[in-house]
Amino acid sequence: MPASPQTVGPTLPNAADSAAPAKPLRLSAVLTRFQPTPDSRLLGLALLIGTGAGLGVVTFRYLIHLVNQLMLGRVAGVLSVWGHWTLALLPILGGLLVGGLRWGVQGFGPGLSALMETVQGGKELAPLKPVSKMVAAAVSLGSGASLGPEGPSVEIGANFSLLLGQALKVSQARQLLLLGAGAAAGLAAGFNAPIAGVFFALEVVLGSLFAPSSASVVLLSAVVAAWIAQIGLGAKPAFALPAYEVRSLLELPLYVGLGVFASLVSILYRQAMAIAQQAFQGQLPGTQWLAKIPNPLHPVLGGIAVGAVALWFPQILGVGYETIESILQDVQFPLRMVIALLGLKLVMTAVSFGSGFVGGVFAPALFLGASLGLVYGKTLAIALPVLHPYMASPPAYAMVGMAAVLAGSVRAPLTSILLLFELTQDYRIILPLMSAVGLSIWLVETLQPTKLMDSDGEQQEAPEETIAGISVPASLLVVDALQPIALKLSANLLLAQAARTLIDQRATCALVMDNLAGLDNVDHLNNLDYLGGDETLVGILTLRDINRLILKAEEAPDLLQQPIRDLCTTHVLFAYSDETVKEAIARMGTRGLHQIPVVERDHPTHVIGLLTEESITTAARLARITKALGDSEESSEDFQADLAERNGKAIAPPEEKIEIESQILPNSLTVDDSLDAESLGKVRS
Structure with a gap:
């Protein structure tokens, strides 16, 4: 006769125990069982967020490269037999793919500002939405849409941290901290600039909720993400910058003047994005016909506009890092051409965003800032030759212009200053950066105090007031x-x-x-x-x-x-x-x-x-x-x-x-x- 099974401790009989399958053990239940200390839990979260964001950004960059090689290689090779004009078909094809994907998944995941509202409202994030948006962004940028990869990179980190917080059933305050850590990790991996990533989380996501006790998770997430991105993409920065040249401290007021023009370009940039979005929604006079066209076809219309301009100015296609590097390396662009690129890049970025392509606003803002700075420096050299011995070369103004326009566009002055400082690794650029960025952001806040732009271009009203972290x-x-x-x-x-x-x-x-x-x-x-x-x-x-x-x-x-x-x-x-x-x-x-x-x-x-x-x-x-x-x-x-x-x-x-x-x-x-x-x-x- 077999021995009866032994039980340990008191048990309650339940007839359904033998029939019901065992439930999968949730991550939150595992943590509850082992009960790690708060410090070790934060350390683990930082490592997880940094790893997830870093791997996500590396995957995203390889997707962009894959789509770009496919478009410019095989597709362009097949179409080129009909002539050079077939270059205009690449953004159209990309728009068709993005529109079809948007229709298939019934909309992409939310932007960063919407993710912050998701945290405040306690809503759940659908796991597949961020993946579909990442693929759509890769197709958009790889086919030539005039947007940038940094906004999607930030959202990759933010989405991963939000999904992780949902799995762990953390509190709302901890969820917002994780969201900031994810955003920092995404920007750090996207630009290979961990310091700028941390300050982006401080300025844009956390604000007054940032505390020294919670800084470790943001810092470690940014470091781990940047480290993984360097392993997967290389240790070099997003684009190469020349050594900054300082001829005289007397030219510092000239950078203040650059800040004035940068604020105007920032306002025009943000206004153009809003106008394009309203136009494609049929909200402006004469654009009602656009509202009658199905939304999945709007990117095709945007692709037609971008492709047509690219036939004469191919520099406006895609992210534009190559053109930025050419400007910074003092390639002799004619002044009229740079002015044309400044205006066309602004308009085509607005059209790309408004029509439904997916991408960010960081890279276009840097493009606009570099173009503006080059125009400003060249114009000063022509108009005031007496200042030539005291002036740096035009590329120096282009570098400062990049930070000034970026700061005015996304309302993140410290992020912009530290980003350019990390990319140049030259302390001498700090004073010109601070003067131009400071005046630019002040003028933007004064002239347009309520309109904000998200990292992926979403227009929104001024953020709600917060008390104790509650909007x-x-x-x-x-x-x-x-x-x-x-x-x-x-x-x-x-x-x-x-x-x-x-x-x-x-x-x-x-x-x-x-x-x-x-x-x-x-x-x-x-x-x-x-x-x-x-x-x-x-x-x-x-x-x-x-x-x-x-x-x-x-x-x-x-x-x-x-x-x-x-x-x-x-x-x-x-x-x-x-x-x-x-x-x-x-x-x-x-x-x-x-x-x-x-x-x-x-x-x-x-x-x-x-x-x-x-x-x-x-x-x-x-x-x-x-x-x-x-x-x-x-x-x-x-x-x-x-x-x-x-x-x-x-x-x-x-x-x-x-x-x-x-x-x-x-x-x-x-x-x-x-x-x-x-x-x-x-x-x-």
Whole structure:
């Protein structure tokens, strides 16, 4: 008789256990079982992202080379028997392939900005979409579309990191960090410039969320990706740059002038991309017929335009690195030809993007910058020959122009400066780069403050404000995000009593009132009740204020026995109930405030609540959930009408704005309001 099987530990009988197949072990479950330390987990993620991005970019570059060799080799060889004009057929054929692929997969994967929105919205990314977009980009660039490979390279890294984060079930904040690491790895591998890749993640993806504690994953991802790209593609940079020549520091103002022209080219470049996209969508006068043509055929139309121009100016085809190198190596291009290339490359890039070809905007921006710098340098040499002994050669201006136009186009000045610095490996170029890039980005921000361009050319509005890493919808109103409960303290209360009250109530701040009717000099603004009777607002008292005052009390003990009317912050900024949270955040940012009282515009003495970082993030999350569910939000107008009914008055419409930024009261103090462990500890002690 066989021995009965032994069991280890208590078990629960389940009849289905023997019949049900074992479920595949998920990656997140493996990590949960082994429970690696946070540091080792981050190190592993950095290695995985860098490896995946590096291999993806190497594969992508080989695909471009394969398509290019196929087009210019076999296809062009077969077509050449009909004459030179058949060169124009290559972009058309590429457009046909890209359009067919777009139709077959029902659209490609999202761009970088859309990936960031995917993280914020908690959506899932379809794994095959990024692969189809990479193939479409390789076909586009290999067949001559006037776009670049760096945008798709960035997206390869970003998509891989996003899919990895989905597999690991990481938090939203960690997902955004991984996305930044993937973008850094993609750019590092694409340009063989890991430092520029890290700063691209800092400027474009992470922004204020970048922290020293999380820097390791971004740095290591960029290094590993660049290392793998060097193994697969070679150690040389994307294109060779000459040694930078410095003749005199007196020519530095000339680079400032180059920054002015670079900003104008950047704005024209971005506008051309937007116009082309609108034209192919039939949104411009005279272009309605384009909207009637099926979208998969739009790249064919773009290919016709690009191919026709390429018959006379083949330099505009494809990525354009060879032409950039020729400009930088001081090949004697006629000035008129360079001007023509500058204009045609701008227009053909816009047409390529607007028609539906897939690619990035980095390489065309570098092409435009190099052409502009060469034109600028040659023109100065002709117009002002007296400056010739003090001027560098025109290719030096071309190098600086590349960074200035790139910075203005993608709003990434540090990335642009460090990219050119890594490519030239010459510290002497830093001052000209900083002067031209600084002025270029400032003028672009001033003249066109709301339009942005993604790494692959997507036009978008200015990014939403973020609080604690949460994007705040632009349409969210203060009245929908305020906290209608606030602690009120009598202005006659002593500092020691006020500090104890804040601790007991677990409040971060309190409204300091005159003529407070509450019991024991303490009351609450609750359920949207207005300040009643003769109550008037004196100021605000926060834990940060108390912490600062207690430190002073060590030298002046009598301070604890002074009334808070003399100690609170009396220069109070307000948020209006009918304005957007974005406007309120901007006002809070002028002083680094973490909370601000909310009043009604036509009754600025009636405080109806507090707008805090916590209430903003909660409202932003609820707004996104409501939008995702497709439910209608409670109308802000109805909400304000309810407030009016409580007070027996009408609400002024939003357009009737009174320019009141603050209420100035005596004894003005400027304080940074925040709650931290140090402040709480000081108060409790």
